Amino acid sequence: MPNKPNFYAGGMLDRVSALRKDQSWIDARRAAAETRIVPVWRAQNFMFGDLEAPRAGLLTAADLPDGAEYFLLGLNGETAYFAVDLSDLEDPATHPSFAGRGSFADLRSFGSLLGHDEGNILAYARGLTWWHSRHRFCGVCGHLTVSAEAGHVRRCTNPDCATSHFPRTDPAVIMLVHDGDRCLLGRQPRFPPGMYSTLAGFVEPGESLEGAVAREVFEESNIRVGEVTYHSSQPWPFPSSLMLGFHAVATTTDIRTEQDELEDAQWFTRSQILGWEEGGPYRLPRADSISRRLIEDWLHG
Incomplete structure (x- = not known):
């Protein structure tokens, strides 16, 4: 931790x-x-x-x-x-x-x-x-809602409904998958040129966090993982996520990406990543992201 x-x-x-x-x-x-x-x-x-x-x-x-x-x-x-x-x-x-x-x-x-x-x-x-x-309108009956309790509740104005709605956050898992001295990083088409990041995805109803980690990694890269260890979390209001960070140990290593998920994924060794230079062909994710924190903590032991 x-x-x-x-x-x-x-x-x-x-x-x-x-x-x-x-x-x-x-x-x-x-x-x-x-x-x-x-x-x-x-x-x-x-x-x-x-x-x-x-x-x-x-x-x-x-x-x-x-x-x-x-x-x-x-x-x-x-x-x-x-x-x-x-x-x-x-x-x-x-x-x-x-x-x-x-x-x-x-x-x-x-x-x-x-x-x-x-x-x-x-x-x-x-x-x-x-x-x-x-959330200007009630998700139960469709009537207007108004802010209450200093902005931490919205209340339905329909007296027959009067449902209280509370701020919601979407849980998402984000994980650094590693296999000994190398880790798995991928990139999406929307990323800046050369940027590779950890894999991530939203938690589905009825799913544990560990289950979401395993499912997302397999869906995006065809890699199976075993041990999953919690690292830390980060509010990410872009627009409304809570990123739940994990490290996961790979049990398979052959990568196969689906183009609607990732355009590429690769194994990178510690020495390779530590050798990435400013302006070079590869770059790490943004400094304020938990993805960068997961990678940095792994790189430096």
Whole structure:
């Protein structure tokens, strides 16, 4: 078990779930001068600076448009943090709160350059606002839903239904398969040129995590695995996954890929991967991903 959290995990916020039903406390914290707002616009996070030297774009409630819907993220000491979804704005760059102060961008394009706590807060805000944007209507009866409990519930407005809907996360397994001093990496057509990564896939209903690991590896590469060992997890709100990381020991070694899953998969030795150079024909996955963490931990024992 690693002794440090993966990027986007952990963080400094106390989620104060016991206070989410206290509307007077929520209203007071939202209006407090020290409260920080985490804006999200159409699944993009606000940042100060640029993509070379970004900082989390945290604002105050006074900066934002009237009528915006707020979702409590938590407390750091006495400072409350709220996410706000500004997707109704046609062009936030023209709003005085944002014009000339920063820009909205996909967190994946700059997240790895942030500090750990800032990355966690922005990922949390992105994931929560995404869930709200996809659950405006009740999945049971089809009526409108409204946000409740500081944004951690959506409740059906049909009094005959009144179903409470809670934020959902899609569990996905991601695994480094190894055979002695070599590991199995694959690439999908959408990957950047030369990038090889660990295999991954979503957990299906009625399936254990170990079963999902074995099934996904076989489906994608024709490799069978035996021992499966949990490594760590990572929230991955792109859009709404929880990545559950494993190491798995191969029991067969002949690779056969299906083109609708992977365009290629190969065995690579430690020395081969350690010899990959910047700008060379092969590259590892992004630095903020659990895939990179699984590979790095294996490379260095």
